[in-house]
Every structure is written in C-alpha cells, then in structure tokens.
C-alpha cells in the first residue's frame with residue numbers, strides 16, 4: 001500500500017488561489033474588461049490601423065526641432081540627475097554612510113522619489129515653471145536621481161572595504177575615504193547606470209510632452225488630438241528608431257568599459 | 259617613456275575627454291532650450307512657491323476622488339499583468355534558444371519590438387479602439403509587459419538544468435511533456451517572481467495612463483494641476499506614494515519567499 | 520528465447536560527431552535478452568556513445584542498430600518515442616526534477632504509457648501510480664514517495680532514477696556510469712540493486728563503468744571499447760589483467776579501481 005499523499009497546506013493554497021481569482025475578477029469588472037467589446041471594436045481597430053497607414057513621411061522635417069529638444073532634455077536630465085545621485089547613493093550605502101539616522105532618512109527619501117513615475121514629475125514641474133523643455137529637464141533630473149542612486153547604492157554596498165578602511169586608517173577624512181577608497185571601485189557601475197538612465201530618459205522624454213513638458217511628445221499630443229493618425233505613426237516610428245539606435249550606442253560603450 | 263608609465267596617463271586623458279565632451283553637450287543643450295542663468299535662478303523659487311500651495315493637503319478629496327482612482331490604477335496594473343503573464347509564459351518557453359533554436363529567434367524579435375513601445379504610446383492606439391477608460395489602459399499595460407516578461411522568462415528557461423529534459427525524452431516523452439514536467443517546475447518560481455516585479459512596475463505605469471484618457475490616477479493629477487487645485491494634487495501625491503510603497507513592500511516580500519522555496 | 524524481449528544488435532555501426540570526433544567505429548555487437556553487460560574503456564572511448572545509440576539519443580552516421588529486430592529510428596518522432604518507452608535510462612547525475620516530489624519524478628517514466636492530455640493535466644490513472652509506487656518499493660525507498668527530490672541523499676536520488684526507469688516496465692535498461700557520483704558503500708548497494716533487478720525481472724541491462732574491479736565483480740559479460748572500437752568481448756569470469764591493459768592501452772592504476780586493494 002503506497003503511503004498516503006500528505007495533504008497540502010489547504011489554507012495556504014486555497015487562500016492564494018482564492019485571492020488570485022477574486023482579485024482578477026474584481027479588477028476585470030472594475031475596469032470594464034470585456035471580450036465582446038474587444039471583439040466588436042476590433043473592426044474599429046482595423047479602421048484605425050488603416051488610417052495610420054501609410055505613414056505621412058512628408059511630416060518628418062517638422063519633427064527635427066522637437067526631436068532635438070527631446071535629446072537636449074534627456075542630456076540635461078541625465079547630467080544633473082547623475083551628479084546629484086552621487087551623494088545620495090553614497091549616503092544610502094550601508095558601508096559608507098555617515099550614520100544610521102542619515103542612512104535611514106536618505107534611503108527613505110530615495111524610495112519616495114522612486115515611487116512617482118516620470119510623467120508625474122513632468123506634470124508637477126510643468127505647473128511650477130511653465131510648459132516647456134525646462135520642466136521636462138527638471139522632471140528627468142529627478143527621475144535620473146531615483147534610478148541611478150538606487151542602483152548605484154546597491155553596488156557600492158558590494159565593494160571591497162579594504163581600500164576605504166586603509167584610507168581611513170592613515171588619517172583620511174570621510175570625504176577622502178569616499179573619494180579615493182570607494183568611488184574608484186564603483187566607477188564602472190556608475191557609468192553603466194548613468195548610460196542606462198540616459199536610455200530611459202530618451203524614452204521618457206518622448207512622452208513628457210503629452211503633459212506639456214516639451215520635446216517630441218508635445219507634437220505627438222497635438223497630432224493625436226487632431227486624429228492625424230498618419231502623422232502619429234511617423235512620430236512613433238521615429239521614436240522607435242531613436243530608442244533602438246541609442247540603445248545600441250550605449251550598449252557598445254558599456255562593452256568597451258568592461 | 260616606458261609603456262608602464264604611459265598607461266595611467268592615457269586613461270586620464272580618456273576620462274578628461276569624456277568629461278569635456280559631456281560638459282560641452284550639456285552646455286549646448288542648456289543654451290538650446292534657453293535655460294539661461296537668469297532662468298535658473300528663478301526655478302527654485304518657482305518650485306518652492308508651487309510646493310507651498312500644496313499644504314495643507316485636501317484629504318477629504320483624497321478619500322472621495324483619489325482613492326477610487328488609485329484603486330482603478332491597481333486594477334489596471336493587475337489585469338495588465340495577468341494578460342501579460344498568460345501571453346508571456348508560452349512565449350518564454352518557445353523563446354528559449356536552448357530548447358527551440360529556430361522558433362526562439364522569431365520569438366525574441368517579437369519581444370524586442372514589444373519592449374520598444376512605452377505603454378503610453380500603446381494606450382494612444384487602444385483608446386480609440388476600445389474607448390476612453392481603464393480597459394484601454396489594461397490592454398496597453400498588458401501588451402507592453404509581454405515583451406519584457408518574455409525576455410526575462412526565456413533567460414530563466416535558458417539557465418536551467420537540461421538533464422531532466424533529456425531524461426523525459428529518453429523515457430519516450432514528447433518535447434511538450436518535457437516542458438510540462440522538466441522545464442516548468444524548474445522555472446515557475448522565478449517566473450512568478452518576475453510577474454510580481456512587473457506588477458510593481460505596472461502600478462507606476464498605470465498611474466500615468468490617465469494622461470491620454472486610459473483611466474487611473476494620472477488623469478486626476480493632471481486635472482487638479484491644470485485647474486491649480488494644489489491641495490487636491492497634494493492628496494493625489496501623498497496617497498499614491500503610500501499605496502505604491504505598501505504594494506512594493508508586500509510584493510517584494512512575497513517574491514523573496516517564492517524564490518527561497 | 521525468440522519471444523523474450525530486450526535484444527540489441529549493432530551492424531557495421533559508425534558515429535562521427537559533427538566536430539569530427541569518432542564516437543563509434545565499425546561496431547558489430549549482439550546482446551541477448553536478459554543479459555547483464557558491463558561496458559568499460561578509458562575516458563572518451565565511446566561508452567556513452569554506445570549506450571545513447573540504443574535509444575536514439577545519438578544518431579548513427581552509418582550502419583544500423585536494432586532493438587528486438589526493429590531498427591532504431593534515426594529521426595525524432597512518434598516511432599522513436601515508442602521505442603524509447605520500452606528502454607529505461609539511468610544517468611550519472613540522476614537528472615531528477617529537484618523541485619518535484621519523488622512520485623512525480625517516477626511518474627515521468629509513465630509519460631509514454633498514458634494519453635497525452637492526462638499527463639499534461641497530471642491526472643494519472645490508478646494503475647500507473649501503482650506501477651510507479653511498486654518501482655519505488657523495488658529499490659527500497661517506498662517511504663520517500665512524497666518527499667521532494669531535492670531532500671534526498673545522492674544514493675537515494677539514484678534509486679529514484681532507477682525507479683523512474685523501472686516504471687517504464689522496460690525490456691532494456693541503459694545505465695551510463697550510474698555510480699560515478701556516489702561513495703563506495705552506496706556504489707555497491709546500487710550495483711547490487713541493478714544486478715537484482717536484472718535477475719528478477721529479466722531486463723537486459725547495459726552498464727557503463729570505469730572501475731575495473733566493479734566490472735569484474737558485477738558483470739556477466741564485459742565489453743571493452745577503445746577509440747570507439749570494440750576491443751574486448753567476453754565473460755567477466757575469464758577477463759584478465761592483460762585484457763584490461765589492452766582495453767586501456769596502458770597499465771591501470773589506483774584510479775581505475777574503487778577498492779585500492781584490488782590492484
């Protein structure tokens with residue numbers, strides 16, 4: 001006689017599956033999920049695709065200026081955010097920070113920054129400093145701080161503490177320890193995270209304009225509002241090309257570094 | 259000079275050049291968007307002034323209008339993640355180079371394309387198809403998550419121990435049964451952890467979809483700011499931050515447990 | 520003898536790997552139902568290649584290999600799966616799905632015997648679960664049925680591997696260095712298990728070994744390979760040290776035996 005199969009932990013499994021089903025059901029109803037609607041409107045989708053094709057390539061020259069603006073915004077955001085992220089990351093690294101209180105405050109500050117998506121920041125700054133690229137640059141600065149400081153503080157925590165401790169033991173100040181003992185070890189990661197943030201920023205700055213923060217998103221918003229879908233297609237295609245090209249470039253820089 | 263002595267100097271030269279180029283690009287960008295020094299001095303004041311209007315937060319509005327919108331964002335993210343999970347599981351299996359060399363190339367192409375679209379651009383297309391509202395948002399989130407989940411899932415599958423796959427095939431089982439008995443049990447915990455992580459990201463993403471009319475809390479924030487109801491905007495920010503932090507914490511804890519099991 | 524299953528016949532069989540390595544050279548070999556054959560040879564001699572040709576995991580470059588008079592299909596598909604269903608395999612590294620229970624691992628041996636949809640949905644007929652459990656009893660770990668495979672010792676894991684092969688109710692068992700990852704005591708237990716199963720059930724058994732004393736102790740018939748060629752084929756009782764020297768192309772050392780006193 002085979003030993004009986006031990007009963008599963010029904011409370012755990014039943015609870016988990018029940019939660020999954022209930023949550024999905026509740027959410028689907030809440031957002032008005034309906035397959036019939038999807039099926040009925042699929043023809044509408046077909047019409048939309050038809051309207052979006054062929055792309056209106058004649059529109060391309062008018063994209064150049066907004067496009068450059070997008071790149072400017074991304075560059076400013078990456079540089080400002082990248083620099084400001086350095087102290088924030090150092091103070092959030094358990095092994096380098098100045099004290100438990102500083103560490104705690106800094107870490108929570110970092111987490112709060114991270115909870116808000118890029119477009120939220122863009123809306124906020126557009127309201128504060130007016131519509132335009134300055135708002136976009138500020139928004140991406142904050143977004144970059146959030147991305148880089150979080151990632152880099154984690155790699156700083158993993159560095160070899162021998163050198164920083166040596167600097168400290170020969171009478172170096174905290175600043176000297178960080179500058180000569182810690183940062184050189186984390187430099188490669190830092191560069192690679194900043195490049196990553198730049199990629200994200202280019203991507204993000206394509207849509208910042210939707211809320212009036214400059215760049216190509218702004219022109220996307222006006223064309224969309226006017227149902228000029230052939231132009232929307234051109235914009236989206238050019239966005240895609242730009243994103244892929246920039247990914248390739250930063251990928252090759254990253255390879256050179258390692 | 260000996261090559262040993264030359265080495266560090268060349269590296270310093272390289273770093274200096276990079277710094278110089280970045281500084282130049284930065285300055286040029288500042289000039290191009292007319293971010294003059296005068297303007298720069300104004301900015302902190304402007305930001306501080308607007309932020310001062312945020313206090314006190316209008317929490318009554320928070321409970322009445324913001325919380326339902328945040329709940330809708332969560333629902334959008336949840337349904338989007340479920341859609342993406344269902345679609346990406348088979349794609350991840352067939353996207354594993356080591357199991358299906360030929361199909362995998364094709365699957366990887368699809369997933370790379372899907373990844374290149376920010377969800378908000380997809381939402382721009384879904385809104386006219388299924389109408390304004392959260393459903394369009396969920397579809398956009400779902401489709402755009404498929405790409406990343408497929409990529410990460412395929413990487414998990416490629417990293418497994420293939421011994422059991424051969425064992426299943428050696429006992430006469432088909433490739434499909436090998437997936438069912440030798441691959442899925444090995445990869446499922448990690449893949450579910452990726453689903454949860456994606457859910458965390460999708461919560462943030464769904465919070466902005468309202469900007470293009472695809473439901474959620476983004477539209478509420480846009481409106482409060484547009485009509486300069488800063489105390490209400492403050493309620494939106496506070497509640498969003500709290501909810502996102504809580505979900506991150508819970509989901510992160512579940513992920514850790516799943517991986518350890 | 521003709522109605523008993525489990526015969527293998529290689530005729531002029533050759534295997535050359537895509538990189539040019541010769542795995543099998545002009546092999547002519549006949550194995551009768553119920554035999555217990557030990558295959559020896561130094562590393563790279565082609566032992567694994569020989570075993571894996573029997574169930575089609577390795578494809579022949581030329582010649583044929585037949586199981587019970589039927590040529591082993593040389594391409595993937597239903598016919599090959601049907602042949603494999605009747606041939607069990609045991610691996611050096613066990614190849615268990617560590618996150619599944621022992622029972623699930625053994626049921627993998629039944630996959631080819633139940634309808635696909637049942638296997639897909641994990642709805643195993645009582646008969647198949649019974650076969651799986653009997654296989655576990657036969658290797659003496661019936662009480663571990665519902666334990667996770669990752670929680671077993673090496674020797675227990677290999678027993679699960681054997682049970683998985685037995686669950687196929689095979690006519691042939693192929694064991695590719697089944698004891699190479701085990702300690703000496705467990706090694707002898709596993710070898711005795713294999714011999715006992717061969718004797719009790721009459722399953723033709725091919726075992727790759729690289730310890731000479733084990734080959735001599737447990738083999739009935741010994742096959743020696745060198746550079747893919749058959750260089751020895753004879754009874755375990757009459758094999759001499761000279762024969763081993765010839766198979767290995769060198770004097771053998773302590774590394775070639777499990778128990779050092781045997782040198």
Ligand SMILES: Nc1ncnc2c1ncn2[C@@H]1O[C@H](COP(=O)(O)OP(=O)(O)OP(=O)(O)O)[C@@H](O)[C@H]1O
Pocket residue numbers: 536537538540541542560561562563564565566567568569729
């Ligand atoms: N997949 C493969 N691709 C290319 N060459 C291979 C492959 N498998 C085996 N070979 C080569 O075929 C020859 C026989 O290998 P095989 O694995 O059968 O030897 P073996 O006797 O089992 O050795 P070991 O005791 O090390 O397991 C060797 O020269 C090996 O390098």
Ligand SMILES: [Mg+2]
Pocket residue numbers: 566567568695
């Ligand atoms: Mg071998």
